[in-house]
Amino acid sequence: xxxxxxxxxxxxxxxxxxxxxxxxxxxxxxxxxxxxxxxxxxxxxxxxxxxxxxxxxxxxxxxxxxxxxxxxxxxxxxxxxxxxxxxxxxxxxxxxxxxxxxxxxxxxxxxxxxxxxxxxxxxxxxxxxxxxxxxxxxxxxxxxxxxxxxxxxxxxxxxxxxxxxxxxxxxxxxxxxxxxxxxxxxxxxxxxxxxxxxxxxxxxxxxxxxxxxxxxxxxxxxxxxxxxxxxxxxxxxxxxxxxxxxxxxxxxxxxxxxxxxxxxxxxxxxxxxxxxxxxxxxxxxxxxxxxxxxxxxxxxxxxxxxxxxxxxxxxxxxxxxxxxxxxxxxxxxxxxxxxxxxxxxxxxxxxxxxxxxxxxxxxxxxxxxxxxxxxxxxxxxxxxxxxxxx
Amino acid sequence: xxxxxxxxxxxxxxxxxxxxxxxxxxxxxxxxxxxxxxxxxxxxxxxxxxxxxxxxxxxxxxxxxxxxxxxxxxxxxxxxxxxxxxxxxxxxxxxxxxxxxxxxxxxxxxxxxxxxxxxxxxxxxxxxxxxxxxxxxxxxxxxxxxxxxxxxxxxxxxxxxxxxxxxxxxxxxxxxxxxxxxxxxxxxxxxxxxxxxxxxxxxxxxxxxxxxxxxxxxxxxxxxxxxxxxxxxxxxxxxxxxxxxxxxxxxxxxxxxxxxxxxxx
Ligand code: SF4
Ligand code: SF4
Numbered sequence: 001x002x003x004x005x006x007x008x009x010x011x012x013x014x015x016x017x018x019x020x021x022x023x024x025x026x027x028x029x030x031x032x033x034x035x036x037x038x039x040x041x042x043x044x045x046x047x048x049x050x051x052x053x054x055x056x057x058x059x060x061x062x063x064x065x066x067x068x069x070x071x072x073x074x075x076x077x078x079x080x081x082x083x084x085x086x087x088x089x090x091x092x093x094x095x096x097x098x099x100x101x102x103x104x105x106x107x108x109x110x111x112x113x114x115x116x117x118x119x120x121x122x123x124x125x126x127x128x129x130x131x132x133x134x135x136x137x138x139x140x141x142x143x144x145x146x147x148x149x150x151x152x153x154x155x156x157x158x159x160x161x162x163x164x165x166x167x168x169x170x171x172x173x174x175x176x177x178x179x180x181x182x183x184x185x186x187x188x189x190x191x192x193x194x195x196x197x198x199x200x201x202x203x204x205x206x207x208x209x210x211x212x213x214x215x216x217x218x219x220x221x222x223x224x225x226x227x228x229x230x231x232x233x234x235x236x237x238x239x240x241x242x243x244x245x246x247x248x249x250x251x252x253x254x255x256x257x258x259x260x261x262x263x264x265x266x267x268x269x270x271x272x273x274x275x276x277x278x279x280x281x282x283x284x285x286x287x288x289x290x291x292x293x294x295x296x297x298x299x300x301x302x303x304x305x306x307x308x309x310x311x312x313x314x315x316x317x318x319x320x321x322x323x324x325x326x327x328x329x330x331x332x333x334x335x336x337x338x339x340x341x342x343x344x345x346x347x348x349x350x351x352x353x354x355x356x357x358x359x360x361x362x363x364x365x366x367x368x369x370x371x372x373x374x375x376x377x378x379x380x381x382x383x384x385x386x387x388x389x390x
Numbered sequence: 391x392x393x394x395x396x397x398x399x400x401x402x403x404x405x406x407x408x409x410x411x412x413x414x415x416x417x418x419x420x421x422x423x424x425x426x427x428x429x430x431x432x433x434x435x436x437x438x439x440x441x442x443x444x445x446x447x448x449x450x451x452x453x454x455x456x457x458x459x460x461x462x463x464x465x466x467x468x469x470x471x472x473x474x475x476x477x478x479x480x481x482x483x484x485x486x487x488x489x490x491x492x493x494x495x496x497x498x499x500x501x502x503x504x505x506x507x508x509x510x511x512x513x514x515x516x517x518x519x520x521x522x523x524x525x526x527x528x529x530x531x532x533x534x535x536x537x538x539x540x541x542x543x544x545x546x547x548x549x550x551x552x553x554x555x556x557x558x559x560x561x562x563x564x565x566x567x568x569x570x571x572x573x574x575x576x577x578x579x580x581x582x583x584x585x586x587x588x589x590x591x592x593x594x595x596x597x598x599x600x601x602x603x604x605x606x607x608x609x610x611x612x613x614x615x616x617x618x619x620x621x622x623x624x625x626x627x628x629x630x631x632x633x634x635x636x637x638x639x640x641x642x643x644x645x646x647x648x649x650x651x652x653x654x655x
Contacts, residue, residue, distance in 0.1 A: 014573045092543040341570075
């Protein structure tokens with residue numbers, strides 16, 4: 001058994017192979033992007049920030065595309081995916097994971113789809129009038145054959161959107177806070193068990209969501225032959241910067257708290273951090289994914305850099321942030337299983353390339369939301385100029 | 391530019407109806423739970439055809455560390471009895487060896503879970519102070535975290551205090567494996583469901599001993615009733631200073647160790 005060579009110290013015999021692999025890393029990463037993108041959209045809506053208006057619909061569609069894919073890694077990872085509906089039929093209400101379906105369905109149906117529907121309803125009605133063939137029928141179908149674009153109904157739409165946004169923000173918090181709770185509530189695992197876990201998950205989710213919308217905006221706008229709006233970009237970057245500061249402080253707090261409160265597990269955890277997780281935690285997550293982008297964004301803002309340089313810095317920073325947040329998820333999920341619950345040994349993670357739980361599958365699942373997003377952009381163009389004049 | 395839009399004949403729902411509809415759709419989501427709710431296993435007062443009534447028993451296990459010789463017959467018998475895969479990394483029960491050296495170093499190992507017994511091992515360079523074996527098994531916790539986390543209720547506690555996995559229900563999410571602080575669970579590679587020690591439930595309902603208890607040549611394992619004064623287990627617990635694993639986690643294990651050493655983890 002080659003894996004035994006990588007085991008150090010004593011670990012319980014059942015623990016040599018990891019039970020949650022890369023798919024369970026992908027799952028909170030995708031879900032985080034959903035929550036983050038939605039919260040960005042809501043901020044735009046609630047505070048009526050004019051500069052970032054252009055990204056409102058884009059962020060909503062991004063959230064939807066990622067939400068559609070986010071249960072797939074969980075499902076693929078199950079030993080018996082065909083029985084997964086049992087989570088709905090006979091959920092164990094004491095289990096954090098059993099809440100997944102309900103939180104998910106609530107978020108998908110009651111928040112995201114409704115908000116998008118109300119936001120687009122008027123436009124689709126107007127588009128559909130000018131269209132013909134399949135497109136017309138498709139648009140007719142998604143307005144659910146409503147054709148009322150009177151002032152009165154539009155007022156209702158606006159009110160509905162407001163209400164949904166107000167319900168939506170706590171729901172987005174719930175969606176990702178709950179994913180953090182899945183880990184944070186495992187008392188047996190000192191790397192996970194922490195009340196701060198849901199909150200840290202949440203803020204890193206917002207960070208990744210804003211960075212993603214920024215990236216998509218920067219890629220899609222030139223592709224459509226349009227100019228990138230610097231005011232919008234600057235604002236997005238500022239949001240990103242501030243939320244990263246909060247996220248950074250929370251993570252630091254969590255870390256200090258662990259050390260200060262250190263128990264019998266501290267030896268194995270420090271061995272883990274300084275050994276197997278050094279590159280992914282200290283170098284990638286902290287340095288490359290957090291400190292470098294923070295300094296870079298602060299730099300261009302402080303020295304009033306020219307627009308061209310800013311664009312490059314923002315783009316690279318947002319990319320690094322994605323890498324950083326992905327490794328955050330990696331370090332939580334994989335890191336938490338590398339040490340034995342005997343607290344006296346470490347094992348290793350051997351990722352497979354092929355197979356349902358392998359690297360290829362994960363890459364596919366990471367790519368899939370972008371394909372869905374492309375389709376969504378096609379059928380529900382989020383661009384400002386596509387909005388029919390009032 | 392203004393578009394002419396046909397006035398809809400239907401009246402728009404007012405806000406109240408809208409919220410009501412929203413609310414009732416959410417309630418509807420919960421309907422399947424009630425429609426398809428199955429019998430709650432906890433506290434059911436059933437009897438087996440042979441007259442065995444689970445509610446009349448409450449089981450635990452005593453393990454005397456000073457008696458274990460590390461022969462590993464228990465681990466072997468368990469694999470045979472319970473269809474546990476032969477290859478390494480899958481155990482319902484295993485034995486650990488602790489060697490404590492003069493300089494305070496502790497060496498723990500359990501090659502192949504001790505299913506082949508322990509080889510004497512290369513002569514230690516350092517002086518050995520103590521050497522002992524610790525059989526491990528699912529602790530059949532009274533407050534089992536594995537039961538708490540199972541999303542579908544596939545892991546459950548029987549009235550006689552045994553924690554079981556219903557393989558018909560288990561979806562193989564492995565949440566219970568993460569939640570068990572003792573490494574007692576594994577995912578069965580062929581059945582792809584969680585598996586662990588059942589105290590040989592199929593045997594104990596026929597009033598037989600678990601396989602590991604039966605084969606142990608030194609009677610290091612004592613299986614039996616926890617709530618009957620005359621039982622050998624209660625007597626064992628009275629006569630010895632008893633410890634459990636990781637008491638600080640409040641899982642309330644029902645596997646009780648005698649002659650326990652603080653190095654055991
Ligand atoms: S030892 Fe582990 S598997 Fe057994 S009951 Fe306790 S938590 Fe569950
Ligand atoms: S693996 Fe099976 S028994 Fe364990 S928590 Fe998941 S569904 Fe429950």
